[in-house]
Every structure is written in C-alpha cells, then in structure tokens.
Amino acid sequence: MIKFIILLLLNIFLFMGETLIIKTRDLFPDFVGFVSDINLKEILSDSLINELDAAVNKYAVLVFKDQNITDHEQVRFTEYFGKIEASGKTSNITKDKDRRLSSDLADVSNLDKDNKPFTLNDPRRIFNLGNRLWHTDSSFKPVPAKYSLLSGRNVSKEGGNTEFADMRSAYDNLDFKIKNKIEKMICEHSLIYSRQRLGFDMVRELSPDEIKNFKPVEQPLVRNNKLTNRKTVFLSSHIGKIKDWTRPDSMCFIDDLIEYATKEKFLYVHKWLQNDLVIWDNRQTMHRARAFDDLTEYRDMRRTTVLGEEKLI
Ligand code: OGA
Numbered sequence: 001m002i003k004f005i006i007l008l009l010l011n012i013f014l015f016m017g018e019t020l021i022i023k024t025r026d027l028f029p030d031f032v033g034f035v036s037d038i039n040l041k042e043i044l045s046d047s048l049i050n051e052l053d054a055a056v057n058k059y060a061v062l063v064f065k066d067q068n069i070t071d072h073e074q075v076r077f078t079e080y081f082g083k084i085e086a087s088g089k090t091s092n093i094t095k096d097k098d099r100r101l102s103s104d105l106a107d108v109s110n111l112d113k114d115n116k117p118f119t120l121n122d123p124r125r126i127f128n129l130g131n132r133l134w135h136t137d138s139s140f141k142p143v144p145a146k147y148s149l150l151s152g153r154n155v156s157k158e159g160g161n162t163e164f165a166d167m168r169s170a171y172d173n174l175d176f177k178i179k180n181k182i183e184k185m186i187c188e189h190s191l192i193y194s195r196q197r198l199g200f201d202m203v204r205e206l207s208p209d210e211i212k213n214f215k216p217v218e219q220p221l222v223r224n225n226k227l228t229n230r231k232t233v234f235l236s237s238h239i240g241k242i243k244d245w246t247r248p249d250s251m252c253f254i255d256d257l258i259e260y261a262t263k264e265k266f267l268y269v270h271k272w273l274q275n276d277l278v279i280w281d282n283r284q285t286m287h288r289a290r291a292f293d294d295l296t297e298y299r300d301m302r303r304t305t306v307l308g309e310e311k312l313i
C-alpha cells in the first residue's frame with residue numbers, strides 16, 4: 001500500500017514536472033520565447049499543448065531548434081492548435097497541378113514542382129516577393145489566420161532572415177491621439193494591394209474568374225487579445241484602403257504606421273538554421289522575409305497555418 005502511494009505521488013510529481021523551458025531575451029521579456037527540451041516528432045500531452053498555446057499568446061513568437069520533422073509531423077503539430085487553413089487559389093497564384101506540397105502546407109520556398117528555383121520572370125517568383133513586405137498572414141481573408149508555423153527544411157546560406165515586429169508593443173507606445181484616431185478604423189486588405197506595391201498587377205496577370213478570389217476584405221485596425229487583454233495594431237502591406245478615406249491618403253497613413261511599428265525596438269530577427277521551426281501569432285505580430293539569392297540558392301521553407309476562429313467585423 002505504502003509502495004503504491006509513493007508510486008502515485010511520484011507519478012503526480014513527474015506529470016507536474018512536464019513543463020516547458022522557455023528562454024527570452026533580456027530586453028524583451030514578453031516577446032519571442034525560445035523553447036527547448038521538446039521533440040515535435042512525438043505526440044504531445046494535452047497539458048503541454050495548453051502550455052504551448054498559452055506561450056504563443058504570451059510571447060507572440062516561439063522558436064524551436066533542431067526539429068527534423070516531416071510534413072505529416074508538422075501538420076499533426078499544427079492541428080494541436082486548431083484547424084489547418086488550406087493553401088490554394090485564394091492565397092496564391094500557383095495552379096493545383098503545379099503544387100510541390102500538399103494543400104495543408106503553404107509553399108514558401110523559391111522552388112517549383114521539380115525542386116528547381118523559379119526563374120527571374122516567373123510570375124510565381126514575382127508573387128512570392130510579396131513576402132518581403134511587412135505583413136500578417138491571410139489578413140486578406142474574411143477570417144484571418146491565427147498562428148503560422150514555418151519549418152526551415154533547407155535554409156539559404158546568405159540572407160533569407162525572417163523579421164518579426166511586436167504589434168502589442170507598437171500599440172502600447174503609440175501617442176494617445178493616434179490611439180484615439182485609429183480605435184474604430186476599418187481597413188481593406190487584399191493580395192492585389194500588396195502585389196501592387198511591387199508593381200505586379202494581378203488584375204492584368206489573372207483572368208476575371210481568378211481575380212474574384214482576391215476581393216478586398218475589411219478588418220479592424222485595432223484588435224484585442226482576449227487571453228492577455230493586450231491591444232494590437234492589425235497592420236499589413238495587404239492594406240490598400242482605410243474605409244471612407246481616399247486611397248492615397250490611406251496609403252500615406254498606413255505606410256507611416258508600418259514604418260513606426262517596425263522600428264528596431266519592436267523587432268526580432270530570426271537567422272535560420274536547418275530544421276528550425278518558428279511559430280508566430282498573426283494577431284499580434286507582423287513579419288517579412290529578407291532578400292537572398294533566390295535564383296541560385298534553394299530555400300525550402302514550409303508553412304502550416306492555423307485558421308482563425310472568428311470574423312472580426
Ligand atoms: C510566411 C512568410 C517569410 C519567410 O511563411 O508566411 O512570410 O522568411 N515567410 O519565408
């Protein structure tokens with residue numbers, strides 16, 4: 001009997017001991033957590049998943065090193081946090097028959113179906129350059145994405161960092177006059193707008209039927225995280241218009257805000273090593289990819305996306 005009680009207590013102790021080890025940077029105690037002692041190839045317990053979920057809300061970005069996972073394992077890990085947002089004709093211009101990866105994964109690489117880098121003028125390459133602009137994933141969808149999980153299967157030798165900006169800190173540091181001004185603002189988001197910034201005119205490149213998939217959607221500019229009760233500015237280069245404003249006025253205002261919200265004091269720069277996996281919360285951050293020699297290097301990055309839970313308007 002005593003033996004049984006000791007074993008039971010030991011089990012309870014071990015179970016309680018299964019907590020995450022998360023390190024942070026000294027100057028940014030609540031932005032970006034580095035998670036160690038976890039193997040994403042394994043099935044995770046509910047308590048660990050809940051802890052991870054709380055950590056994404058708290059730190060907005062989580063970094064995991066040395067996760068040599070398969071697509072299947074990445075999808076399984078992603079589904080712990082919600083439903084997968086499928087990648088397809090409303091999020092890119094690649095035809096289904098030309099996909100390199102299953103529709104559970106967004107192909108963020110510079111590679112075609114035969115694993116060869118896209119050539120200079122390939123519209124898919126030009127379209128992908130949109131990831132170099134500050135954005136949040138799928139803010140152009142009626143229900144925008146919750147989390148994104150990016151796995152570095154083959155990383156570029158030079159360049160190709162991913163930068164993240166903390167939209168909670170950006171909101172907190174705004175002047176109160178601007179806070180009041182933006183409180184009720186509504187913005188129109190579309191992939192057409194972000195690609196227009198690159199000089200890539202999707203209306204001309206796509207058929208009238210295809211372009212229907214990219215109609216602008218309205219989103220509030222200020223959001224509130226229910227779990228942490230922190231407000232964020234929901235910015236993205238997909239924004240092309242503020243409701244009831246002219247387009248040029250909208251662009252000037254949004255560009256000023258993006259410039260402010262991506263100052264160094266709000267940033268984390270991720271320098272990829274093979275098999276890093278990074279989760280970010282699209283409700284609380286913006287991100288962008290940095291340049292690399294995409295005509296010769298092979299940067300194989302695979303993203304899974306957790307569907308958002310609600311329409312915001
Ligand atoms: C993404 C993205 C940036 C990168 O996966 O959504 O924007 O560095 N990626 O590849």
Ligand code: MN
Pocket residue numbers: 131135136137287
């Ligand atoms: Mn992205």
